Amino acid sequence: MPNDPQPEIYPPSPEVIAAACVKDRDEQAVRASRDLEAFWAERAQEFEWFKPWDKVLDDSNKPFFKWFVGARTNIAYNCLDRHIKTWRRNKLALIWEGEKGELRTFSYHALNREVCRFANVLRSMGVKKGDRVTIYMGRVPELPIAMLACAKVGAVHSVVYGGFSVEALHGRIEDSQSNIVITCDGSWMNGKIVELKNIVDEALKRCATVEHVIVVKRTGQPVQMESGRDYWFDDLMGLPVAKSLPGTRSDTEVMDAEDPLFMLYTSGTTGKPKAILHTHGGYMVGVATTLQWAFDLKEEDRWWCTADPGWITGHSYIVYGPLLLGATSFMYEGAPTFPYPNRWWSMVEKYGITVFYTAPTAIRGLMRFGEAWPNRHDLSGLRMLGSVGEPINPEAWRWYHRVIGKGKCPIIDTWWQTETGMFMITPLPSMPLKPGSASKPFPGVEADVYDESGTPVAVGEEGFLVLKNPWPAMMRTIYNDPDRYVKQYWTKYPGVYFTGDSARKDADGYFWVIGRVDDVIKVSGYRLGTAEVESALVSHPAVAEAAAIGLPHEIKGHAIHTYVILKAGHEPSEALAEELKIHVGHETGPIAKPEKITFVKQLPKTRSGKIMRRVLKARAQGLSEGDLTTLEE
Ligand code: PRX
Numbered sequence: 001m002p003n004d005p006q007p008e009i010y011p012p013s014p015e016v017i018a019a020a021c022v023k024d025r026d027e028q029a030v031r032a033s034r035d036l037e038a039f040w041a042e043r044a045q046e047f048e049w050f051k052p053w054d055k056v057l058d059d060s061n062k063p064f065f066k067w068f069v070g071a072r073t074n075i076a077y078n079c080l081d082r083h084i085k086t087w088r089r090n091k092l093a094l095i096w097e098g099e100k101g102e103l104r105t106f107s108y109h110a111l112n113r114e115v116c117r118f119a120n121v122l123r124s125m126g127v128k129k130g131d132r133v134t135i136y137m138g139r140v141p142e143l144p145i146a147m148l149a150c151a152k153v154g155a156v157h158s159v160v161y162g163g164f165s166v167e168a169l170h171g172r173i174e175d176s177q178s179n180i181v182i183t184c185d186g187s188w189m190n191g192k193i194v195e196l197k198n199i200v201d202e203a204l205k206r207c208a209t210v211e212h213v214i215v216v217k218r219t220g221q222p223v224q225m226e227s228g229r230d231y232w233f234d235d236l237m238g239l240p241v242a243k244s245l246p247g248t249r250s251d252t253e254v255m256d257a258e259d260p261l262f263m264l265y266t267s268g269t270t271g272k273p274k275a276i277l278h279t280h281g282g283y284m285v286g287v288a289t290t291l292q293w294a295f296d297l298k299e300e301d302r303w304w305c306t307a308d309p310g311w312i313t314g315h316s317y318i319v320y321g322p323l324l325l326g327a328t329s330f331m332y333e334g335a336p337t338f339p340y341p342n343r344w345w346s347m348v349e350k351y352g353i354t355v356f357y358t359a360p361t362a363i364r365g366l367m368r369f370g371e372a373w374p375n376r377h378d379l380s381g382l383r384m385l386g387s388v389g390e391p392i393n394p395e396a397w398r399w400y401h402r403v404i405g406k407g408k409c410p411i412i413d414t415w416w417q418t419e420t421g422m423f424m425i426t427p428l429p430s431m432p433l434k435p436g437s438a439s440k441p442f443p444g445v446e447a448d449v450y451d452e453s454g455t456p457v458a459v460g461e462e463g464f465l466v467l468k469n470p471w472p473a474m475m476r477t478i479y480n481d482p483d484r485y486v487k488q489y490w491t492k493y494p495g496v497y498f499t500g501d502s503a504r505k506d507a508d509g510y511f512w513v514i515g516r517v518d519d520v521i522k523v524s525g526y527r528l529g530t531a532e533v534e535s536a537l538v539s540h541p542a543v544a545e546a547a548a549i550g551l552p553h554e555i556k557g558h559a560i561h562t563y564v565i566l567k568a569g570h571e572p573s574e575a576l577a578e579e580l581k582i583h584v585g586h587e588t589g590p591i592a593k594p595e596k597i598t599f600v601k602q603l604p605k606t607r608s609g610k611i612m613r614r615v616l617k618a619r620a621q622g623l624s625e626g627d628l629t630t631l632e633e
Contacts, residue, residue: 020430032444063490067282068257076151079323080112099188099334117242118149129154134178138187154253161310164589170203186219190335197223257281266418267529275479286422286473291321304330312418341369349377357386359525389525397435421473465503521550536587542570559595572599
């Protein structure tokens with residue numbers, strides 16, 4: 001911990017330093033702080049711009065920052081076309097394994113062909129620049145293909161995680177005003193089928209804007225196909241229009257650097273998830289640079305980010321980041337323990353994975369099964385490991401380092417958010433590591449820890465984590481709600497970005513992120529709003545009121561605990577608690593299923609009627625309830 005007089009430090013090995021593309025993080029940080037625009041402009045030179053920028057950063061209308069102003073580009077062009085003009089044409093871009101063991105591979109040339117075809121399909125369905133397209137799929141190659149095809153035609157993709165359910169999907173389709181939904185018949189997870197198409201059908205009954213549904217056949221069980229609305233992906237890809245002129249190449253839309261690339265819904269303090277908007281130019285530069293520097297990604301590496309493309313980690317570091325760097329990326333469809341807890345390690349061995357990036361919850365979950373499972377496999381090809389999504393407890397860090405990394409792989413603990421688009425606080429491999437600390441800000445990023453009044457706190461003290469200057473992959477706004485963007489992120493400390501996290505900084509300037517300070521719960525690294533769970537609960541006919549909180553959980557980090565007041569005429573019972581859990585799973589998704597439901601007669605509230613979740617949390621943990629002056633009698 002930060003106040004420890006003798007903190008545990010893992011210095012970089014000479015081999016790691018020799019290989020590192022950035023030998024001295026502090027030198028780069030000083031360069032960036034002297035001239036932020038020159039720093040990022042240099043990184044941007046790596047890419048193809050159809051027209052160069054007039055200005056790197058426009059901060060004249062804070063907090064609506066603009067990057068690479070006046071430039072024209074397209075991120076899909078930089079992910080694909082740029083490489084197929086070189087020897088990378090025949091390099092593997094994507095290796096995919098299905099949960100049942102199927103293997104599919106795509107060279108850059110092949111991936112580009114599929115993306116071009118699908119871009120043609122989208123265009124033929126009338127999709128044009130600026131249109132929103134909802135993608136709700138399992139982890140199959142058609143998911144990145146769909147994302148890239150949207151980018152290519154200038155449409156804005158809105159990927160909804162395939163683990164979300166009817167109401168969550170419905171809300172996101174409606175808010176984004178998508179005309180097209182791309183989905184699968186189903187997806188494989190833990191040997192079972194997740195009925196994606198059925199969920200889409202149910203969600204669409206609640207909203208009428210969608211004209212077409214494109215369905216990838218993955219699991220093959222019978223699904224309803226509504227004539228004139230629903231089309232099979234493969235049928236469309238076989239049409240002459242998909243292969244149309246010239247030679248299956250569809251033209252890439254020329255985008256302004258600031259044109260939107262995607263929106264991604266994430267949970268915040270209110271019930272309505274917000275759509276975080278990212279753009280083509282700055283996002284491209286930020287994501288590629290951070291991936292290359294933090295993981296020291298080399299041409300010959302095999303990169304595996306275990307996230308789902310439905311979350312920001314998948315957007316930035318399965319799809320866009322690796323392709324921008326011309327890397328070979330591995331993607332796996334299913335569960336880490338299917339059929340046995342060695343599944344991941346067997347694939348690390350089989351595909352020669354060299355750099356592996358996952359979440360603390362997964363590490364803790366696999367740790368539980370013991371060392372024998374990973375020890376059955378040759379993991380010696382690994383040279384770098386990563387962690388993301390929540391603080392990694394030192395015990396899990398040490399296990400990951402010793403058992404998976406054999407004591408030789410640096411652990412890159414990356415702190416960032418859907419909103420930041422790219423790593424913000426992360427070690428670079430050439431830095432000493434401290435288990436549990438994400439270490440220092442990426443060069444060009446200025447982070448600090450403030451007290452309530454906006455004064456930096458003393459070394460070792462807890463406070464609010466803030467970011468003090470703009471970065472290229474930063475969110476631009478909340479789709480359709482710019483006021484909420486300003487209020488939520490830039491108002492607590494005017495001109496400074498409020499992360500919603502608490503943290504400490506130690507005497508070496510290392511950051512120790514503690515967790516959320518708002519009504520967001522991180523369950524197994526997934527981000528959920530208390531309000532989303534509560535609104536799912538109150539949509540059940542027996543529930544009058546509900547409150548959700550996150551309580552520490554050994555594997556998941558946090559688990560959802562809920563308190564429910566029943567409507568008159570309904571009695572608490574085990575069976576009803578179970579029914580409510582299933583109801584939340586059906587409405588929001590299995591990840592939102594409460595761990596525990598407690599029936600209560602009253603909830604602690606402020607006089608203005610707001611539920612005091614911190615009181616519930618303190619009571620549940622037997623802690624002091626703090627200041628109760630606002631508590632209603
Ligand atoms: O609380 C922090 C936690 O995850 C939040 C962001 O969640 P999301 O937008 O879903 O993005 C997750 C993937 C980038 C943060 O506010 N978090 C993320 N990474 C870390 C972390 N907490 C501690 N250490 C991390 N490395």
